[in-house]
Amino acid sequence: MxxxxxxxxxxxxxxxxxxxxxxxxxxxxxxxxxxxxxxxxxxxxxxxxxxxxxxxxxxxxxxxxxxxxxxxxxxxxxxxxxxxxxxxxxxxxxxxxxxxxxxxxxxxxxxxxxxxxxxxxxxxxxxxxxxxxxxxxxxxxxxxxxxxxxxxxxxxxxxxxxxxxxxxxxxLTTDGLAAHAISRAAIRSDPCFDGGRYVDDLIGPGPRDGLGIARMVAHLTYMSPESLESKFGRAVQPGREPTGPAHGRYAIERYLEHQARKFVDRFDANSYLHLTTAMDRxxxxxxxxxxxxxxxxxxxxxxxxxxxxxxxxxxxxxxxxxxxxxxxxxxxxxxxxxxxxxxxxxxxxxxxxxxxxxxxxxxxxx
CATH class of the missing domain: 3.40.50.1820 (Alpha/Beta hydrolase fold, catalytic domain)
Incomplete structure (x- = not known):
């Protein structure tokens, strides 16, 4: 670089x-x-x-x-x-x-x-x-x-x-605008967002949970219903026992969680807010x-x-x-x-x- x-x-x-x-x-x-x-x-x-x-x-x-x-x-x-x-x-x-x-x-x-x-x-x-x-x-x-x-x-x-x-x-279509709106709301509602000053104020790890959810929402728009069905369907993640309504057992859920974890390690929440807004406008x-x-x-x-x-x-x-x-x-x-x-x-x-x-x-x- x-x-x-x-x-x-x-x-x-x-x-x-x-x-x-x-x-x-x-x-x-x-x-x-x-x-x-x-x-x-x-x-x-x-x-x-x-x-x-x-x-x-x-x-x-x-x-x-x-x-x-x-x-x-x-x-x-x-x-x-x-x-x-x-x-x-x-x-x-x-x-x-x-x-x-x-x-x-x-x-x-x-x-x-x-x-x-x-x-x-x-x-x-x-x-x-x-x-x-x-x-x-x-x-x-x-x-x-x-x-x-x-x-x-x-x-x-x-x-x-x-x-x-x-x-x-x-x-963007209205669907696209809606997906971005949910993503930004998830970031802003994270307790560690701190009004966007999470880096400056060193409040915990930053809005990792909110940014991860934003990535999960976006990822669904990037895949087709057919690809989701063929890859995951209603398959249960091997080795995962049901843990109640808070944590599901399905492979699609684990996949989205994995995508979220990877993403928050490399991307900044404020950049995500700015770039999705640029797309919206x-x-x-x-x-x-x-x-x-x-x-x-x-x-x-x-x-x-x-x-x-x-x-x-x-x-x-x-x-x-x-x-x-x-x-x-x-x-x-x-x-x-x-x-x-x-x-x-x-x-x-x-x-x-x-x-x-x-x-x-x-x-x-x-």
Missing amino acids: KIATLFTPEYPLVLESGRSLSHVQVAYEEYGTPSRHRDNTVFVCHALTGDSHPARHDPDDIPGWWDVMVGPGRPIDTDTFHVVSANVLGGCAGTTGPLSPGETGRPLGPDFPEVTVADMVTVHRALLAHLGIERLYSVVGGSLGGMQALEWLLRHPGDARRFVLIGTAAG FTAFERPHAIAPENDPAVHVFSFASDRLFGQEVTNALLAQLTATGLTTVTHHRDTTSPAGHDAFLLNVPGYLREMRAVLAEPSAV
């Missing part, structure tokens, strides 16, 4: 809210080698709980969150492309966020300002300027990463030759957009039939809105093979990966 300082007191980051950050550092990683003309860079935008590490750098490295997609011989082939991925503004994996120190030297916590998807893109573009990259081969992202890629397309269509939007939408086409002929990149939308977070109607609306901007190349690739739900974009789904490889390796490729 590398760290870049992109904004300073002399040149602060002015957020969409009107507030500013006078010191912004960004955690990022690079894979592959820039071409002689510096025109082979793919920027990978991560999802809600991702970070700047989509793939292993070598066999001894820790796994990345998108090893099926990024790496030598993968669809985003690091033998061909120079890949950049950065932890988002407001995150908790090296980029400035609620855990970052304020003027007092203590974590900003709840005083960290509201950020938007557009603010995230502003920081991504500043990172690329820092790296001397003027135009991208592609911007690729799934879920919240797809929202970033969509916002980038609409605001700066000339920045890349192609934009790839995977398992995403122009805005994302409305890509709230203002009119028209893309000029000279800035007409190829746009590729990927969706999954089993995705209950962003279903068919959501994808159809996105496609119609993209076409209305004047874009001349908008393609849609819909996978009907994977029962995994929203999480399918992270998994080894052969047809989807083949299509991704084809999209990124068109005759006009590097």
Whole structure:
């Protein structure tokens, strides 16, 4: 992981809210080698709980969150492309966020300002300027990463030759808003939340229970009913005897508890509040957009039939809105093979990966 300082007191980051950050550092990683003309860079935008590490750098490295997609011989082939991925503004994996120190030297916590998807893109573009990259081969992202890629397309269509939007939408449905509302309520109601100052005041372990419940709620939206049924059904966890109504015996319950425990060890509750709020408030086409002929990149939308977070109607609306901007190349690739739900974009789904490889390796490729 590398760290870049992109904004300073002399040149602060002015957020969409009107507030500013006078010191912004960004955690990022690079894979592959820039071409002689510096025109082979793919920027990978991560999802809600991702970070700047989509793939292993070598066999001894820790796994990345998108090893099926990024790496030598993968669809985003690091033998061909120079890949950049950065932890988002407001995150908790090296980029400035609620855990970052304020003027007092203590974590900003709840005083960290509201950020938007557009603010995230502003920081991504500043990172690329820092790296001397003027135009991208592609911007690729799934879920919240797809929202970033969509916002980038609409605001700066000339920045890349192609934009790839995977398992995403122009805005959350009411179901999505509701899931986030429950998740944030769980965090805020945890006795150790302490108004968001759990790091500063060192009140117990922090809101681990609330954050864990938030992860359990979210995880259900990432899986399809079919995948839950096939993996767990009403199976009882081996070795688990019923312990009364407070603690069930079913494998699905143990699985969700396991996911919660893993998550709270690596993620910050205040970051979760900020990033889910940014997703909630994302409305890509709230203002009119028209893309000029000279800035007409190829746009590729990927969706999954089993995705209950962003279903068919959501994808159809996105496609119609993209076409209305004047874009001349908008393609849609819909996978009907994977029962995994929203999480399918992270998994080894052969047809989807083949299509991704084809999209990124068109005759006009590097």
